[in-house]
Amino acid sequence: MFDRNMTYTFRKAELSDIMPIWDILQSAIQRRKNDGSEQWQDGYPNKEIITTDIERGEGFVLLDDEMVIGYTAIIANNEPAYDDIKSEWLTSGDYVVVHRVALSENYLGKGLAKKILGFVEEVAISLGIHSIKADTNFDNIAMLNIFEKLGYVYCGEVFFRGSARKAFEKVL
Template identity: 60%
Template sequence: MENLVFRKAEINDITPIWEILQQSINRRKKDGSTQWQDGYPNLETVKNDIEKAQNYVLIQDDKIIATAALIFNYEPAYDEIEGKWLSDGDFLVVHRVGVSDEVAGKGFAKKLFMILEDFAKENDIFSIKVDTNFDNVPMLKILEKLGYTYCGEVYFRGSARKAFEKILN
């Protein structure tokens, strides 16, 4: 996990980001998960994330190996939770996390989340909120290992998602 660079995505990163997300979509399918099996996310989603300066990439040896959409203080679906968030202040939302097939299963998704926690703190944000499908076992394991607290359910496009929050020190 050496030579890692974390930075905001640029428009010329769209192809490798989309390839990573497609690989992640295929892994979810192979795992038997229903997450991301409905045409979302798609290339337009990636383009919009980059245009809004909300997409970030993790690079190793000049190659993009992971991606995530990061949004400060805004996720309408999080306004109505069946449960309760740990905090009501500023927060960082993590969406559309993807890791390339080349590094999948080697701890890079967990490393990405650790980098995101540092990124949040550097921006004076001490809460990270994230959601995932009930059957996305790899993501559920990462969130558990990193100490995220299950807060309840939120709904996206008519489907329930498990919602988590971590308060950063």
């Protein structure tokens, strides 16, 4: 659970946030490797992806005071891999996609990934969208548990860069 005495804010990322975001992602990539995961071990995500997220207004940061401690991308209605799901989504209308959820090493285990996904829900609602779609690697146990705890429903598999990923949807 996150420290309720702490005040966390969520905002669109700025280009000046790239270095702290990249540091967080590099740690997350290494953490996935140390856990024996195949996720994020193929050069993705990288600085170019993060820069593109920010330039498109799709990159978001979680802040503790003014310090960047988390990152995610929120993309509205644009994930071509989701068109070819092996099974089917709960809904067929507008949706937001959440990708690249990562937290600073010093903030792990405080429930902040759930807090980020709560902010994603607020962004979706502000856009008039009532569906969040996401995916993760079959061996990302932490994220699979978070999706389950937050009411995401397993919908099947999608494919990214040649490998299957578990796909989830939450209807708001």
